Amino acid sequence: MSENKSNDLNRRGFFQRLMMSLGLTASYGTIGAYAFQFLIPKKAAKKFRKVLVASLPDLPVGGSKTFHDLRGREMVLVNTFDGLRAISTSCTHLGCKAYYEPDNDRFFCPCHNGVFDLNGNVVAGPPPSPLEGYEVQVDENDNVFVLMQETA
Amino acid sequence: MLSLETKRVIIAVLSFFLLSALLIVGYIEGKKHIPGSKASIIVSEENEKCVECHSQQSNARTAVQQWQESEHAIKGVGCIECHGAEKDDIDAFEHYQSTIATIVSPKDCSRCHKKEFAEFQRSHHAQAGKILGSLDNVLAEIVEGSMEHNNAVAVSGCKQCHGSVVDFIRDDAGDIKKDRNGIPMIDPETWPNTGIGRVNPDGSLGSCAACHNRHYFSVAQAREPDDCGKCHLGPDHPQYEIYRESKHGINFTAHKDEMNLERRPWIVGEDYIAAPTCATCHMSATPNQAVTHDVGERISWTLRPPVSEKVDAKALKAGKDVKKWEERRQDMQDVCFQCHSKQYVQNFYKQYDDVVHLYNDKFGIPSTTLMKKLKSVGLITADVAFDDKIEWTYFYLWHHEGRRARMGASMMGPDYTQWHGMYEVADRFYAEFVPEIKELIAEGRAHGKVSAAQAVQKLLDEILNSSLHKWYLGKMDPAEKKSREEAAAQFKKRYAGD
Amino acid sequence: MKKLNSFKTWFAGSFPIDLDILKEISSEPIPNHLKKWWFAIGGTPLYLFVVQALTGIILTFYYVPDPAEAFQSVAYITTHVRFGWFLRSIHKWSAHLMVLTLFLHMMRVYFTASYRKPREINWMIGVAILLTTLGFGFTGYSLIYEQISYWAAVVGTNIAAATPFIGDILSGFIRGGDEVSDNTLTRFFVLHIGVLPTAMVMLLGLHVVQIRLHGVTKLRFDKDNSHSVELSLRVSAPVSPTRAHGGDTSTEADEEEKVKEESFPFYPDHFYMELIVGLTLTFILTILALIYPAHMGDPANPLVTPEHIKPEWFFYATFRWLKLTSLGVGVMGTMVFLGILLFWPFIDRVLVRKFPGREISFWLGVVGFFVFLTFTIWEALV
Numbered sequence A: 001m002s003e004n005k006s007n008d009l010n011r012r013g014f015f016q017r018l019m020m021s022l023g024l025t026a027s028y029g030t031i032g033a034y035a036f037q038f039l040i041p042k043k044a045a046k047k048f049r050k051v052l053v054a055s056l057p058d059l060p061v062g063g064s065k066t067f068h069d070l071r072g073r074e075m076v077l078v079n080t081f082d083g084l085r086a087i088s089t090s091c092t093h094l095g096c097k098a099y100y101e102p103d104n105d106r107f108f109c110p111c112h113n114g115v116f117d118l119n120g121n122v123v124a125g126p127p128p129s130p131l132e133g134y135e136v137q138v139d140e141n142d143n144v145f146v147l148m149q150e151t152a
Numbered sequence B: 001m002l003s004l005e006t007k008r009v010i011i012a013v014l015s016f017f018l019l020s021a022l023l024i025v026g027y028i029e030g031k032k033h034i035p036g037s038k039a040s041i042i043v044s045e046e047n048e049k050c051v052e053c054h055s056q057q058s059n060a061r062t063a064v065q066q067w068q069e070s071e072h073a074i075k076g077v078g079c080i081e082c083h084g085a086e087k088d089d090i091d092a093f094e095h096y097q098s099t100i101a102t103i104v105s106p107k108d109c110s111r112c113h114k115k116e117f118a119e120f121q122r123s124h125h126a127q128a129g130k131i132l133g134s135l136d137n138v139l140a141e142i143v144e145g146s147m148e149h150n151n152a153v154a155v156s157g158c159k160q161c162h163g164s165v166v167d168f169i170r171d172d173a174g175d176i177k178k179d180r181n182g183i184p185m186i187d188p189e190t191w192p193n194t195g196i197g198r199v200n201p202d203g204s205l206g207s208c209a210a211c212h213n214r215h216y217f218s219v220a221q222a223r224e225p226d227d228c229g230k231c232h233l234g235p236d237h238p239q240y241e242i243y244r245e246s247k248h249g250i251n252f253t254a255h256k257d258e259m260n261l262e263r264r265p266w267i268v269g270e271d272y273i274a275a276p277t278c279a280t281c282h283m284s285a286t287p288n289q290a291v292t293h294d295v296g297e298r299i300s301w302t303l304r305p306p307v308s309e310k311v312d313a314k315a316l317k318a319g320k321d322v323k324k325w326e327e328r329r330q331d332m333q334d335v336c337f338q339c340h341s342k343q344y345v346q347n348f349y350k351q352y353d354d355v356v357h358l359y360n361d362k363f364g365i366p367s368t369t370l371m372k373k374l375k376s377v378g379l380i381t382a383d384v385a386f387d388d389k390i391e392w393t394y395f396y397l398w399h400h401e402g403r404r405a406r407m408g409a410s411m412m413g414p415d416y417t418q419w420h421g422m423y424e425v426a427d428r429f430y431a432e433f434v435p436e437i438k439e440l441i442a443e444g445r446a447h448g449k450v451s452a453a454q455a456v457q458k459l460l461d462e463i464l465n466s467s468l469h470k471w472y473l474g475k476m477d478p479a480e481k482k483s484r485e486e487a488a489a490q491f492k493k494r495y496a497g498d
Numbered sequence C: 001m002k003k004l005n006s007f008k009t010w011f012a013g014s015f016p017i018d019l020d021i022l023k024e025i026s027s028e029p030i031p032n033h034l035k036k037w038w039f040a041i042g043g044t045p046l047y048l049f050v051v052q053a054l055t056g057i058i059l060t061f062y063y064v065p066d067p068a069e070a071f072q073s074v075a076y077i078t079t080h081v082r083f084g085w086f087l088r089s090i091h092k093w094s095a096h097l098m099v100l101t102l103f104l105h106m107m108r109v110y111f112t113a114s115y116r117k118p119r120e121i122n123w124m125i126g127v128a129i130l131l132t133t134l135g136f137g138f139t140g141y142s143l144i145y146e147q148i149s150y151w152a153a154v155v156g157t158n159i160a161a162a163t164p165f166i167g168d169i170l171s172g173f174i175r176g177g178d179e180v181s182d183n184t185l186t187r188f189f190v191l192h193i194g195v196l197p198t199a200m201v202m203l204l205g206l207h208v209v210q211i212r213l214h215g216v217t218k219l220r221f222d223k224d225n226s227h228s229v230e231l232s233l234r235v236s237a238p239v240s241p242t243r244a245h246g247g248d249t250s251t252e253a254d255e256e257e258k259v260k261e262e263s264f265p266f267y268p269d270h271f272y273m274e275l276i277v278g279l280t281l282t283f284i285l286t287i288l289a290l291i292y293p294a295h296m297g298d299p300a301n302p303l304v305t306p307e308h309i310k311p312e313w314f315f316y317a318t319f320r321w322l323k324l325t326s327l328g329v330g331v332m333g334t335m336v337f338l339g340i341l342l343f344w345p346f347i348d349r350v351l352v353r354k355f356p357g358r359e360i361s362f363w364l365g366v367v368g369f370f371v372f373l374t375f376t377i378w379e380a381l382v
Helices: A002-039 B004-031 B045-054 B058-068 B079-083 B114-121 B125-129 B135-143 B152-162 B239-245 B247-258 B278-282 B313-317 B325-336 B342-377 B389-410 B414-446 B450-464 B478-494 C002-014 C019-026 C037-060 C070-079 C084-111 C120-143 C147-161 C167-175 C182-214 C241-245 C252-261 C266-291 C313-324 C327-342 C344-354 C360-381
Strands: A048-055 A064-068 A074-080 A083-088 A099-101 A106-109 A114-116 A122-124 A133-138 A143-149 B093-095 B098-100 C029-031 C263-265
Touching (some): A002 C037, A002 C084, A048 A133, A074 A143, B004 C266, B045 B079, B045 B098, B079 B098, B114 B125, B239 B247, B239 B414, B342 B389, B342 B414, B414 B450, C037 C266, C070 C084, C084 C120, C084 C266, C084 C313, C084 C360, C120 C147, C120 C182, C120 C313, C147 C167, C147 C182, C167 C182, C313 C327, C327 C344, C344 C360
Antiparallel strands (some): A064 A074, A074 A083, A083 A133, A099 A106, A106 A114, A114 A122, A133 A143, C029 C263
């Protein structure tokens, strides 16, 4: 009889210790999790804004216009044979400026001779990825809008 | 001293409490709304040049600041997009390497807002500037006003709502004069002016800034009844006051903060439910209709003239193909149906139509016929307006009281329908107009215009002996007279104790 | 199994800790009167200090100690960062509670006359801890760079400047110049996260060491605490009962028995108690953070003096006192008070000798407490 009692006591003691440890881990662990989230900001979903950049009549095929996006980066709006493109001039290799060369239908970066086509794709040189581009929309009144990524 | 066992249990329980509190913290964190940061503005380099100077200068500073808070700025629409001009524009000038014009017309706005421009140009609003030759115009320029004083009454009064014809100060050769900065000088008789029917130098009609005040160009501001109230108020067309009296207006005032005035789209019954505004009924979107800038598209009666008729009547008579009044009424009722039942709406329209018909039949048509007769027989001058007293009386009757009564009925303002309306119409008619007709008849007889006097007398007798007016002659139907006296006695008995 | 053993041996080689001694130390007997709650009040500010250190370090990841950006960075934490509002509120409430429990602990120590021989130095270390904590409160409050914090710093440093003899040097040091300027915020920041924490850790270390060396006093206070139970670390020389008690002739065996019945083991009993206290404190802090979270006031504007400038509540009494007399006299008075506080064990000795049995210290303490309370409430109401 006493053995059963001591077994019960052992079980009860074990259960108590278990609940205690679980409780402490859960509560202080939650605080720790909150602190972790505090230190590491959440990656916010990208938001885009439609911004007027040019009027189509002012931009014949082959023409271009330089503008800045909401993060202050320089971009070029080009009216190519395949349509309008809004391309960043920030070379994806090491960040030098890639110049738009209308005569050669390309973007050229003089730092290490990186070459991009009018869609921003890498044609030659060390750049690892295409130049960043934004979507272009033209409304029924020939106003050209670029969908720029919002800052914070 | 607590045993170890008890302590362990306490720790477990306390951890549970702590965990619960922390879960509430987590829930609140999840619901947290991060306040939006001020949107950054990106405009072209040319625009940045404008902003740089004009944000320092005292007079343009506020314009720039207002623009910076506007939707235009966020969308990259800056100064040049609106003020930019072609070199051959009549009002263009060079300003720090940009070609611009001071006045921005609806045509300029149509660069982006083509649909609104088209609807507006064909609307009655755009025609508001063409009041030259109207009676009101006569009042403003001749009766009240003075051309020697640069037509001040019309310039500061009528035309500020109706719109001026913008013109420039010209030299003897007829060329536009420019000030020492090279800026074309605009005739002060014609500008500043944001009248809704303004005639612009580029030929387009109107001013978008009449409703969408610059430089905020806020759609929420344009939806406010106050906006329409700049012009649609006063003794001759108190639409604003009528609206504020009505239940619609009361609801708007009480629930304005829940109206989501800045929303796009702004659909009645979906984005707001508390009340219609002026815009709601006359322009704004419903689940079935898009927004329109042609404010006549939902109007069935024209309540403006001495005798009301359906809004398409004149155009149809002229052989033009316009939207039928029945269709317009249906479109208006579509707005009503977002909140009201069919029976409710149809009954209301019956009430409204009855008032308009009553006014027409009892006062509008008789008085107009009498005035025509007076002029045609020569008892009053036909070539000079407002030189005979009865012309003023008649003017008040249809232009002021008559309009008030009809408009009061159209927008559910009972006081404007009755005491500010039909009561004053009746007062004007019986206490002034009819006696003045009698005077003119007597005067005519005295001055030898006997046949003229007789003609008018005949017409007057016809009118006064009709069922609508014979009470005035004491010829009320005996049966009706009896029942009225009985009703009066009942009335006295019911309220005797008070 | 073999791998585990070789790992253990290798680890033990790096840290040659004798596990038996560890067990003995952790099962250290604790005097029974420590079961009474008010004796645990000393551990409370310690726990809250740890909370402050942890939350403080975490907040520093986002705080920018530049006058142009400080306010905005705190606002950013409060509104944008995940759980920023929560951790900042904990930091704020823990600060208030830490000062409050420190006051309570001080009162406990005072009214049990635990400052008497041989604990005079420990009392003075305690006063130093109090001043450090108040320094934390003062500097931390100003870091937010709201209107109230900026002007509190201005007033506080002006008061420091009114200290006789060393006023200019003192205020020059605190401000980093003749006026509150960009230097001031940098200094407050360095003090708050560098200098004061280091000083605090050292003081706390000494404080705890002293407690372990002397043991905890009993409730009823004697002339020289000769009946306190003595516990010793291995590091200190074992104090023989005869030497300490000045003539007690009981044997060592008796002493051991005494220890056993007058004490209870640190682990697990007292450890559990600490856990309970810790959990309760954390729970209270969480509730306070939920119901009264920290907000943002108006940003500091050196050109606009607010109508009422008030320090934090724990400075109310001092503030009220300073307003009653001229600044010079007020500051002098405060200095004198601090001096009395610091050297109280010695003053008490004199009092006990002069008025034996009258417990003057006790009554002076009661009077002092009520004066402090009155001044605090008075300032709060005005």
